[in-house]
Each structure stands twice: as C-alpha cells, then as structure tokens.
Amino acid sequence: MASVSLRGVTKAWGAVKGVDDQSLEIADREFLVLLGPSGCGKTTTMRMIAGLEEPSAGDILIGERRVNDDLPKDRDIAMVFQNYGLYPHMTVRGNIAYPLKVRGTPTADIAPRVDAAAAQVELTALLDRKPKELSGGQRQRVALARAIVRTPKVFLMDEPLSNLDAKLRVSMRAELKNLSHRLQVTTVYVTHDQIEAMTLADRVAVMSEGRIVQLGSPERIYNDPETLFVASFIGSPAMNLVAGRIVDGVFSTTEGPLLTLPPSAPVRAHDQVVLGVRPEDIGVVAPGDGDIDATVFAVENTGDSVLTTIRLGAETLVARSDRYLKTVIDERIGLRCSPDHLYLFDGPGGKRLR
Amino acid sequence: MIGGRARRRLLEAGQVVAILAFIAIMLVPILWIALAAFKRHVDVYQLKLVFTPTFENFARVFAEPYDLGTKLFNSTIVATVTVLIAIPIATAAAYAFSRFRLRGQTLLLVVILATQFVPAVVIVLPFFLMFRDLGLLDTLTGLVIVNLAIVMPFAVWMIKGFIDGIPVDTEEAALVDGSSRLQVIRNIVLPMAAPGLVTAGIFCFIIAWNEFLFALILTSREAVTLPIGLALFKAEEGDLWNLMAAAGIIIMVPMFVLALLIRRHFVQGMTMGAVR
Numbered sequence: 001m002a003s004v005s006l007r008g009v010t011k012a013w014g015a016v017k018g019v020d021d022q023s024l025e026i027a028d029r030e031f032l033v034l035l036g037p038s039g040c041g042k043t044t045t046m047r048m049i050a051g052l053e054e055p056s057a058g059d060i061l062i063g064e065r066r067v068n069d070d071l072p073k074d075r076d077i078a079m080v081f082q083n084y085g086l087y088p089h090m091t092v093r094g095n096i097a098y099p100l101k102v103r104g105t106p107t108a109d110i111a112p113r114v115d116a117a118a119a120q121v122e123l124t125a126l127l128d129r130k131p132k133e134l135s136g137g138q139r140q141r142v143a144l145a146r147a148i149v150r151t152p153k154v155f156l157m158d159e160p161l162s163n164l165d166a167k168l169r170v171s172m173r174a175e176l177k178n179l180s181h182r183l184q185v186t187t188v189y190v191t192h193d194q195i196e197a198m199t200l201a202d203r204v205a206v207m208s209e210g211r212i213v214q215l216g217s218p219e220r221i222y223n224d225p226e227t228l229f230v231a232s233f234i235g236s237p238a239m240n241l242v243a244g245r246i247v248d249g250v251f252s253t254t255e256g257p258l259l260t261l262p263p264s265a266p267v268r269a270h271d272q273v274v275l276g277v278r279p280e281d282i283g284v285v286a287p288g289d290g291d292i293d294a295t296v297f298a299v300e301n302t303g304d305s306v307l308t309t310i311r312l313g314a315e316t317l318v319a320r321s322d323r324y325l326k327t328v329i330d331e332r333i334g335l336r337c338s339p340d341h342l343y344l345f346d347g348p349g350g351k352r353l354r
Numbered sequence: 355m356i357g358g359r360a361r362r363r364l365l366e367a368g369q370v371v372a373i374l375a376f377i378a379i380m381l382v383p384i385l386w387i388a389l390a391a392f393k394r395h396v397d398v399y400q401l402k403l404v405f406t407p408t409f410e411n412f413a414r415v416f417a418e419p420y421d422l423g424t425k426l427f428n429s430t431i432v433a434t435v436t437v438l439i440a441i442p443i444a445t446a447a448a449y450a451f452s453r454f455r456l457r458g459q460t461l462l463l464v465v466i467l468a469t470q471f472v473p474a475v476v477i478v479l480p481f482f483l484m485f486r487d488l489g490l491l492d493t494l495t496g497l498v499i500v501n502l503a504i505v506m507p508f509a510v511w512m513i514k515g516f517i518d519g520i521p522v523d524t525e526e527a528a529l530v531d532g533s534s535r536l537q538v539i540r541n542i543v544l545p546m547a548a549p550g551l552v553t554a555g556i557f558c559f560i561i562a563w564n565e566f567l568f569a570l571i572l573t574s575r576e577a578v579t580l581p582i583g584l585a586l587f588k589a590e591e592g593d594l595w596n597l598m599a600a601a602g603i604i605i606m607v608p609m610f611v612l613a614l615l616i617r618r619h620f621v622q623g624m625t626m627g628a629v630r
Contacts, residue, residue, distance in 0.1 A: 052526050072529040085527030089545040099531040102541070146531070156530075 002063035002153040002186060003028045004049060009058035011044050011210075018044040020210035021058070031180055031187045035197040036207035037233070042190045043158055045207070049188060050156050051075050062153055073102075078147035079156040082163060084139045086131040086146075092118070093127040096145045103150070117149040120179065137168045144176075148183060155180075155187040161196060173199060194234050198222065206230050228350035231276050231343055237307060239276045240317045243347060246270045255313035259291050262339035266354050272347025281341040282319035284308055284327065290334030296327050310335065384606075390599035398595045411600035422601055425583040430608075431494055432579060433562040436501040437555050444509035445517075445551060449539060451510070452517040453525075463514075466507045474567045482571055492573045500568045505558040512557065516550025517543065552616055560609060580605045 004026040011019040019041040026032045034042035047053035049060060051072035059066055067075050078099070079085075087095050096114045105113075118124050121141040131139055140160060147155060160176070161169045177200055180187055191197055197204045198218040205212045206221060206229075214221060214230045225231035231239045244253040249268045251259045259275070267273070287293045294310040294317075301307075306325040310317050310333070319335060327333060344353040390398050392407040415422040450456065451463060481500065482491070490496030520543060528538045544551070566581040573582065580601070587598040 050526075050530055052529065071534070072526075073532045073534060077530060079527065079530040081523045081527055083521060083523045085521070085523035087524060087528070087542060087546075098528070098541075102528075102537060103532040143527075146527075 003030075003061075004154055004186060004188065005059075005061040006045070006049075007059040007061070009045070009048060009055045009060060011041070011048060011053060012056045017210050019048070019055075022210070022212060023058075024205065024212060024215070026186060026188060029184050029186055031189065031200060031202045033189045033191060033197040033201035033204045034207055035191060035194060035204050035233075037192055040207040041210040042192075042207045046156050046158055046188055046190050049154070050077060050079055076153045077156055078150060078152040078154075080140075080143045080147050080158065080160040082159040084131075084143040084163075086139055086142055088131050091128050091130055092123060092134070092142050092145075095131065095142050096123075096127075096149050099146060099150050113149055114145075117145040120148060121145045121175070136164050137172065140164060140172060144179070148179070151183075151185065153186065155183075155185050157187065157189045159191055160189075162191070162193065176200060194236065198234075206233060208233075225276075225343065226352050228274055228276070228345040228352075231345065231352075235278055237279050237318050237320070239278050239343070240282070241345075242275045242312070242315045242317070244273060244275060246273055246344075251275050253313060253315065258312070259337060261342065264339070265342070266344060270344070270346075270353065273353065274345040274347055274350075276343035276345060277337050277341060279307065279318045279320035281338040282317065283336040283338070284319050284321050284325055285334040285336050287332045287334045290336035292335045292337075294333060294335060296329050296331045296333055299327050299329060308333070387599045387602045387606075390595055391603045393596050393599075395594065395596050398599075411596045412604075415597050415601050415604070420583065420586055420597070420601075422580070422583055422604060425578050425580045426604065428494060428497075428577055429563060429580040429605075432497045432501060432577075433559050435494075435498045436505060436562040437559045439498070440502055440505050440509050440558050441513075441551055441555050444506055444513050444554065445544075445547070447510045448513035448517050449543065451514050453522070463511075466510055469503070470507050478567060478571045481568065485572055490572075492575060492577045494577050496572055497565075497569060497577055497579065500572065501562040501565055504565065504568075505561050508561070509554050509558055512554040513547065513550060516547045516554075519550075520546050556612060556616065559612070563605070563609065 004024075006022055006024040009019060009022045010017065022041075022045065024032075024045075034045055036042045044053055048055050049062075051067065051070060055068065060068055062075055062077070087098065090098065093114055096117055097110050100110045100113060114127075115124070118127055121144050123138070123141050123145055126134065126138060131142065134142065140163075143160070157176075161172055164172060173196060180200070189196075189200060198221075201218050203216060204218050204221045205215045207213065208229050214226045216224075221230060222234055225234065225239075228241070232241060242251075242253060242258070244251055244258065246252075246261065246265075246267055246269055249261045249263075249265060250257050251261055251273070261268075283290070292312070294312060296308055297311045297316070298309040299306065300309070301323065303323065305323055306321050306327075308319045308321065308325070308327055310319070317335065345351065346353055389403070389405075391411055392409070393405055394408055394410070397405050414420065451459065456462070485491045485496050488496075490499065524546070525538050525542055528542045529535070533541060564581060565579070569577075569579045569582050570585070573579070584598055584601050584605070587594040587601065
C-alpha cells in the first residue's frame with residue numbers, strides 16, 4: 001500500500017500534449033477516479049503510472065520512490081484493462097496464477113492464493129476453463145482476480161466496466177465497491193462514466209484537455225462545480241445551461257428577462273454569463289406560480305421520475321420531477337428554480353462566478 | 355423471364371460446375387503423375403486407367419545413376435535448416451516491426467519485400483560469383499543461405515501479420531503482472547502466435563523444398579536437391595516420364611504428410627487474422 005504522486009507530469013507527442021503539466025497527490029488507500037471525455041488524458045495518466053507510457057516531463061512517485069525509470073514489473077502495481085487483457089491460451093487458473101508465477105512465488109504458495117482470489121470474485125467453479133469459454137462478466141472477474149491475487153501497492157483500473165452490458169455493469173460496480181472496501185488498496189480508476197465516478201470514488205479528478213479541471217469528493221464535484229465543463233459533464237440528464245446577461249440582478253436571454261436572481265447571487269451585473277440549474281432543482285408548478293411560464297415541449301417518463309422539457313427561444317430546459325407528475329405536450333406550466341441551487345459561470349472562460 | 359428461385363438454382367449450378375472445373379484443372383495433372391509413377395515406360399503415353407502397376411520406377415530412381423536418396427537427404431536438410439533459422443529470426447524481426455515504433459519502419463518493411471521484386475534470374479549470376487569466391491558452391495550451407503534470403507521476407511511479413519493480431523492489452527497486462535519483455539514474448543506472444551508461426555514455417559519449407567533456379571546454378575554434384583534431380587530424367591533417350599513421375603511423387607508426399615500432420619494449426623493460422 002502506498003500513496004501515488006504526480007509532479008508536473010507531461011506527456012507530449014510532438015506538439016500534441018496528451019497530459020499537460022499535471023500534479024496530483026493520491027493518498028494511501030484512497031480510491032481516486034480520473035473522469036473525463038475520451039481524449040482528455042485520463043488513460044494516458046494512468047498508463048504513465050503503470051509504466052506503459054513514459055512521461056515527457058515530471059516525476060511519478062509510488063510511495064516515496066520515484067518510479068519514472070522503473071519497468072512496469074518493478075512498480076508493484078496491478079492493472080485491470082478495458083479489454084481485460086486475459087491470456088487466451090491459459091486457463092482461468094493459469095491467468096490468475098501468472099503474476100505469482102512470473103514473480104517466482106514458491107509453487108506450493110500459488111494454488112491456495114489462486115483459490116482465495118478466485119473465491120473473492122466467485123470464480124471457483126470456472127478455474128479450469130479458457131477465457132473464450134467465459135461470458136464478458138466472468139472475464140472481467142478473471143481480470144480482477146488476477147489483480148488481487150497479489151497485494152500490490154496500487155490498483156490501476158482502466159474503464160474496467162465499459163465492455164459490460166448495462167445491468168451487469170451495475171452489479172459489478174457494487175462488487176468493485178465492496179472489494180475495494182475490503183482490500184483497502186490505493187486505487188486509480190479511469191472512466192468516462194460519471195455514475196461510476198460518483199459511486200466508487202473517494203475523490204474524483206475531472207479531466208479535460210490533458211489537465212485536471214476539478215478535484216474533490218463526488219458530492220463536491222456534483223454540488224459545487226468550479227467550471228462550466230465540470231457542471232455540464234457531471235449529471236444525467238445534464239445541467240440546464242442558459243447563456244445570457246445579468247442586469248440589476250435580473251438574468252435575461254436574447255428573448256428577454258427570464259429570472260430574478262436571489263439576493264445571495266454572487267453578481268448583480270455581468271455581461272456574458274451562463275446560468276446553470278440542475279433538472280432536479282427545477283420544480284413544475286401551476287402557470288404564474290413559478291419564476292418562468294412556459295409551454296411543455298416533451299414529457300418523458302423514465303419510470304422513477306418524469307422529465308419535462310420546455311423550450312425558451314433557442315434554449316431547452318429539462319425539469320426532473322417525481323414520477324407522479326402529469327403534464328402533457330403543449331400544456332402551459334410554471335417552472336420554479338430553487339434559488340440555492342443556481343450556478344453562474346463566466347461566459348467566455350467558463351469559470352464559476354462566486 | 356426466369357423466376358427468382360430458378361435463377362438462383364441456375365447460378366448455384368453454374369458455381370458448382372465452375373468449381374469442379376477448377377478442381378479438375380488443379381488435380382488432373384497430379385493424378386496423371388500419380389498414375390505414371392506406377393506405369394512402365396511404354397504405358398506412359400497411353401491414357402488408360404487400367405494397367406499393370408509396377409514399383410520398378412521407384413527402385414530405379416533411388417539407384418545409380420539417379421541416386422534420388424542423396425537428393426532427398428539434401429532437400430530435407432536444406433529445407434529444414436532454412437526453416438529452423440528463418441522462423442526465430444523472422445519472429446524477432448516481426449515482433450519489433452509490430453510492437454516498436456522504429457525510424458523508417460515503413461520504408462524498411464517495403465525494402466525487405468522489395469528484395470523479392472528482383473527476378474531471381476538477374477541475381478543468380480552474382481550469387482554464383484560470390485559463392486565461388488567464398489567456397490560455397492555446391493554446398494548445403496550455400497543453399498541454406500540462398501533459401502534464407504528467399505524465405506525471410508515472406509516470413510517476416512507473415513509473422514508480423516499474426517503478431518499484429520495479438521491484442522497489445524494482453525502483452526501490457528503481462529508486463530504489469532511482472533514479466534520482462536523477453537518473458538512476455540516467451541510466455542504470451544509465442545504461444546498465442548504459434549499457429550501463425552507453424553503456418554509461416556510450412557510456407558517457408560515449401561518454398562525451400564521446391565526452390566529450383568538457385569539450386570540448379572549453384573550446385574553440381576554434392577548438394578543437388580530433388581527438383582534438380584527431376585531434370586536428370588530428361589535424358590538422351592527422351593523424357594523418362596515414368597521416372598520423373600516417381601520422383602515427383604517423392605517430392606510431393608512429404609508435403610502432403612506435413613500438411614496432414616499440422617492441418618489443425620494450419621487452418622487456425624490461416625484464419626487467425628480473419629476471426630478477430
């Protein structure tokens with residue numbers, strides 16, 4: 001077990017910077033999720049920690065030891081790959097045993113440890129099969145068992161759930177959470193799925209264009225986004241974002257005044273601003289009772305809630321209400337925005353206005 | 355108008371006829387050779403299927419002056435040693451080409467193949483002069499060297515294709531799991547590429563086994579191979595087709611046996627790239 005530190009780490013391919021002067025301290029036993037859209041540098045960051053990619057600049061430390069020049073095998077890590085990276089010519093047992101075997105573990109010790117690791121992920125019955133005889137979820141378990149058969153300093157997981165179907169993903173997510181709780185090993189987890197990030201992480205690092213744009217607890221990332229990018233990336237359905245201007249505490253779009261900001265609003269006047277409000281922070285009320293009156297554009301019942309979409313000129317707003325809401329298309333409704341949950345971002349830069 | 359179904363039938367029938375014709379074109383000569391090998395000289399030109407079979411041809415080709423036994427031995431040594439040297443070296447080269455980014459990689463790969471664009475007839479004379487000076491004329495060593503030059507480009511390209519088909523993830527997993535690069539190659543890449551290596555090996559063996567032109571020019575007495583032995587049967591008393599056919603069978607049979615023995619690997623290797 002160990003902490004992981006990145007200090008000014010850069011990865012460049014010619015003029016293209018995959019990871020740009022990144023620093024990050026991951027505490028011992030922490031579960032850190034690197035979250036971002038594809039191409040944001042999250043996988044490259046992880047691969048540099050693994051030693052599969054060489055940083056162009058900066059230092060990587062595992063524990064107190066600088067590992068830049070260490071081969072992957074000397075870093076005492078275990079990694080779970082998106083495509084599992086199983087050895088197709090070996091049985092499940094052979095796959096799980098491989099890290100022990102190749103590191104020269106005495107033969108007598110291997111079998112019990114393989115059995116124990118397989119039991120942890122409920123693979124005991126499948127030990128003599130080949131990977132091609134397994135389902136996607138079972139392959140994933142083999143990859144996990146292979147990672148936990150040793151007790152490495154750090155677990156690295158590169159989108160381990162993204163090849164599973166939706167239902168399996170949810171159940172594997174819970175298993176991962178349970179496993180990481182039991183093992184207490186420092187874990188770096190890469191995903192583009194914000195739900196995985198929210199559910200698994202102690203801390204989430206949201207990445208964009210090779211940099212971490214916000215680092216914090218899942219709650220913090222969700223409730224207190226620092227930039228427009230983070231606000232728009234986290235949450236499903238995404239946060240409603242409306243561009244406009246603020247004059248005398250009134251937010252207007254090109255269509256006209258929309259909303260009177262509460263006294264707690266950080267600015268009273270701003271020329272280019274983006275107003276953000278999460279769908280669950282918009283209540284659907286009778287016309288005239290809310291901040292805005294509008295016509296229903298679409299109603300979607302997702303089972304556990306109802307999404308009401310309205311159009312305001314070019315902008316679209318979505319409100320999430322409980323599942324008993326009954327509205328129909330073209331109905332006039334009122335929308336009430338929760339004043340404590342309005343976010344304002346500086347238009348051009350996307351920085352949160354506080 | 356022909357209905358859709360009738361038309362499809364007709365098309366299918368046409369396909370079958372075409373395939374049968376193709377097979378016939380491929381197999382009839384082999385069948386002719388197979389029959390001729392068991393015929394007496396006088397029967398060879400008669401296209402009858404019923405004749406008194408004789409093994410005399412096989413006895414004669416192994417006896418003086420033809421002495422096919424030595425040539426069989428030479429061919430076996432040359433082809434086997436060529437494969438044993440070519441496959442490991444080609445695998446190493448193919449792995450490097452497949453997995454590492456090298457300066458001028460594409461150019462190098464094309465250059466390797468380009469050595470095969472030069473017609474053999476053009477370079478056989480320089481080879482002759484070079485081998486004469488090096489004392490390699492009419493030696494098995496010399497033939498192995500020549501055959502290596504012929505098969506290596508194919509082997510590198512073929513094996514590179516197979517290694518390309520192995521997911522990099524698998525190798526990286528092994529690196530992280532604690533393997534050195536050499537351990538990755540030994541424990542992961544070689545077992546996974548095995549069908550491909552066998553396929554490439556067979557391919558090289560066949561090329562070396564059948565190589566004619568270089569063997570014809572570069573050998574005279576000691577290192578003569580089977581295909582050159584065949585030419586001996588064009589004698590003054592005419593083409594000894596029955597003997598040539600018997601020798602032809604001796605050249606072909608090892609290929610068939612080899613193909614049968616490793617059929618499983620061969621098919622696996624041929625389809626490996628396709629079923630990813």
